[in-house]
Amino acid sequence: MTNPRSSCPMTYRQAVDTYFLEHRSKLIDVAAFLDRLDRASDQQKPAQEDHRVAALRNAMSILLDGQPDRAKRVLEQLSDPSRSPTDTTSPPASGAHHDTQDQTTP
Amino acid sequence: MNYIDPHIHMVSRTTDDYQRMAMAGCVAVTEPAFWAGFDRVSPQGFDGYFRQLTEFEPSRAAAHGIDHYCWLCINPKEAQDLTLAREVIGMIPAFLDRPNVLGIGEIGLNKNTKNELIILEEQIALAQRHDQLILVHTPHLEDKLKGTRLILDAIRRNGSIDPARVLIDHAEEHTVGMILDAGHWAGMTLYPDSKCTPQRAVDIIETYSHHRLVMNSAGDWGHSDPLSVPQARMEMARRGHNRDTITDATLRNPAAFLGQCDKFQLQTSLD
Numbered sequence: 001m002t003n004p005r006s007s008c009p010m011t012y013r014q015a016v017d018t019y020f021l022e023h024r025s026k027l028i029d030v031a032a033f034l035d036r037l038d039r040a041s042d043q044q045k046p047a048q049e050d051h052r053v054a055a056l057r058n059a060m061s062i063l064l065d066g067q068p069d070r071a072k073r074v075l076e077q078l079s080d081p082s083r084s085p086t087d088t089t090s091p092p093a094s095g096a097h098h099d100t101q102d103q104t105t106p
Numbered sequence: 107m108n109y110i111d112p113h114i115h116m117v118s119r120t121t122d123d124y125q126r127m128a129m130a131g132c133v134a135v136t137e138p139a140f141w142a143g144f145d146r147v148s149p150q151g152f153d154g155y156f157r158q159l160t161e162f163e164p165s166r167a168a169a170h171g172i173d174h175y176c177w178l179c180i181n182p183k184e185a186q187d188l189t190l191a192r193e194v195i196g197m198i199p200a201f202l203d204r205p206n207v208l209g210i211g212e213i214g215l216n217k218n219t220k221n222e223l224i225i226l227e228e229q230i231a232l233a234q235r236h237d238q239l240i241l242v243h244t245p246h247l248e249d250k251l252k253g254t255r256l257i258l259d260a261i262r263r264n265g266s267i268d269p270a271r272v273l274i275d276h277a278e279e280h281t282v283g284m285i286l287d288a289g290h291w292a293g294m295t296l297y298p299d300s301k302c303t304p305q306r307a308v309d310i311i312e313t314y315s316h317h318r319l320v321m322n323s324a325g326d327w328g329h330s331d332p333l334s335v336p337q338a339r340m341e342m343a344r345r346g347h348n349r350d351t352i353t354d355a356t357l358r359n360p361a362a363f364l365g366q367c368d369k370f371q372l373q374t375s376l377d
């Protein structure tokens with residue numbers, strides 16, 4: 001069903017010219033966000049890294065692997081993989097799946 | 107160029123928004139019943155809300171040449187209270203014959219809880235009994251993938267729902283494929299800082315090139331933009347998509363889904 005090839009009317013060069021500056025800016029935003037965490041007043045150790053920040057770092061590897069469907073795979077990696085409905089006590093959504101079994105940081 | 111916004115909460119928007127949308131080419135909106143940002147304290151609160159959706163908003167829209175349609179339900183967030191939810195479900199049939207009611211929505215899941223799923227199944231059954239179209243809300247963040255799967259399973263379990271009469275909203279790159287594969291329509295919600303940007307929605311249209319894809323603003327009381335559908339049209343034009351493709355995505359596709367309900371009569375041409 002998917003038809004990813006040649007479905008955008010822009011040429012490669014046109015797409016780069018149109019979108020490069022916008023996404024350059026977004027990448028620098030992410031870098032500055034990580035720098036900001038380094039300057040946080042309580043100087044929390046990386047071993048206690050928030051699961052959302054860890055999830056962002058993990059997702060970044062998808063951008064570098066040269067494979068297609070990057071947006072879909074980033075979203076899947078941030079998603080809760082479980083299948084059963086939860087009880088009312090579950091915490092609110094945070095934007096990144098928090099598996100308690102995944103919390104041990106090397 | 108004319109367009110339809112098939113998911114927008116006009117009760118939370120100003121009359122100036124209606125005016126701007128009309129100037130941008132909006133010819134029709136459909137407004138699902140949703141969570142108002144606070145929990146209503148009684149079923150009577152929903153009675154007033156349903157009357158607002160079926161009496162007051164249509165006249166406010168008509169003053170700007172926009173056709174207003176709506177969807178009724180108990181929203182997933184307030185469905186956690188089973189007693190309240192069932193009282194509200196009991197009130198809905200009395201409203202279904204009103205001229206601007208297209209179906210049941212936006213039902214679905216919010217936190218993927220057992221109670222939400224029970225009420226979702228009961229409202230799918232309500233739609234089936236009354237032969238109504240269905241509009242579905244999916245969760246917003248890391249719970250969207252799981253919620254979408256649970257919703258698709260619940261519709262399938264009912265066994266009597268024509269999948270082409272169901273629009274599943276807030277689809278993103280990781281859920282749109284499974285929604286289309288199940289035979290449903292997929293809606294992409296254009297939000298400034300969650301869900302889809304206009305750019306990503308157009309990426310999805312380019313990737314799937316499917317007639318069962320629509321876009322909406324889901325404009326509401328939070329950060330949202332009631333003009334995001336025309337923004338997506340501009341994005342399509344900027345990339346060089348032709349006028350026909352843009353009209354399909356923002357006018358003919360939603361009109362085809364909504365037109366499955368006889369009450370949906372567009373006063374304008376589909377060109």
Ligand SMILES: [Zn+2]
Nearest residue numbers: 138140212324
């Ligand atoms: Zn909504």
